[in-house]
Amino acid sequence: MxxxxxxxxxxxxxxxxxxxxxxxxxxxxxxxxxxxxxxxxxxxxxxxxxxxxxxxxxxxxxxxxxxxxxxxxxxxxxxxxxxxxxxxxxxxxxxxxxxxLGVAFDDAAPVLRRLAPHYRLGVVSNAGAEAQRHKLSCVGLLSYLGGAFVCCDVHGAAKPAASIFHAGCAELDVPPHQVAYVGDDYAVDALGARDAGLRAYWVRRDPGAPDSPPADGIRVLRTLHDLPAALRT
Ligand SMILES: [Mg+2]
Incomplete structure (x- = not known):
């Protein structure tokens, strides 16, 4: 699917x-x-x-x-x-x-810009909603992420709880099996999203990180630039 x-x-x-x-x-x-x-x-x-x-x-x-x-x-x-x-x-x-003084990663804006015409995009975060909106607005990314904005302070549970991933899917109006989740924390983001029924992408930016194979169902991204092609496979 x-x-x-x-x-x-x-x-x-x-x-x-x-x-x-x-x-x-x-x-x-x-x-x-x-x-x-x-x-x-x-x-x-x-x-x-x-x-x-x-x-x-x-x-x-x-x-x-x-x-x-x-x-x-x-x-x-x-x-x-x-x-x-x-x-x-x-x-x-x-x-x-x-x-x-905040900065986005160099790959964030170009990749969101490429994905925006083709996918519904949003955020599921374990930080405060107000702080995250402000931060993303300061670095020019907020406008791409209007499809869903779910943060644990408002939702009432934090990742890796399945409910917060499902709340994000509900706001996107897309069922979990047709939603990808992209995050840098293996246990909280990658395993949490996989266990909630989403397609999980684990972002490993550290070039020194060993190439240890992750658990079943977890896909690794070394850069967000690889995400558009990965989503099509
Ligand atoms: Mg993170």
């Missing part, structure tokens, strides 16, 4: 989150310096460590979206008593710099 719809993960797939996070945090610390870190690299490593832990608690349903932002800031600054309002304000100033 031919593929008629394509859903995308955002961070690490279309949007270069790692580069944007690094540029944004370093710009934020240049504007609002902190004591206590040996180097900018040390600060970035600490930010990523608390982000991984607290965002994981959000995805597990232990913290709300705004709570995880507050807790990350309190831990990073070493100020457990910081008010929620002040923590969110600090986060907002950081996020503004991160989004201003």
């Amino acid at each position: 031919a593929i008629r719809g394509v859903l995308f993960d955002v961070d690490g797939t279309l949007f270069d989150y790692a580069a944007s996070e690094e540029a944004g945090l370093l710009a934020h610390l240049a504007a609002e310096p902190l004591d206590g870190f040996r180097s900018p690299a040390d600060a970035l490593a600490r930010w990523r460590e608390v982000t991984a832990e607290e965002y994981g608690r959000f995805l597990a349903g232990e913290l709300s979206f705004h709570e995880q932002q507050q807790v990350r800031v309190r831990r990073f600054l070493g100020r457990p008593g910081l008010s929620g309002r002040d923590a969110l304000a600090w986060y907002g100033r950081y996020a503004m710099r991160r989004d201003l």
Whole structure:
């Protein structure tokens, strides 16, 4: 059965989150310096460590979206008593710099432009809907992705839950077996989409990653440029 719809993960797939996070945090610390870190690299490593832990608690349903932002800031600054309002304000100033300095991967816009006339396109993401719309709008990709926009904060469950993939298919108005999902996280995106009945494409951009064969039903993309031809096979 031919593929008629394509859903995308955002961070690490279309949007270069790692580069944007690094540029944004370093710009934020240049504007609002902190004591206590040996180097900018040390600060970035600490930010990523608390982000991984607290965002994981959000995805597990232990913290709300705004709570995880507050807790990350309190831990990073070493100020457990910081008010929620002040923590969110600090986060907002950081996020503004991160989004201003945000970049899409070079292959994202040309491939979305090629696919748009032939497929219904959309997003299924484990981040906040407002943040993802803003981010994709800043890098000029949002207009291609109007077919579906499903994020875990609004949907109420996160990938790899089948329900969030099915919600994306429903918004596209295409049944799951005629929808491809494209994402960079093997367990969450590739296995999650496959198990929900979609055609799963795993994006592996790291040129140093070994060519280990993935599990049954998972197709590997080294670049999004290979996606248009892959969808036709
Ligand atoms: Mg991702």
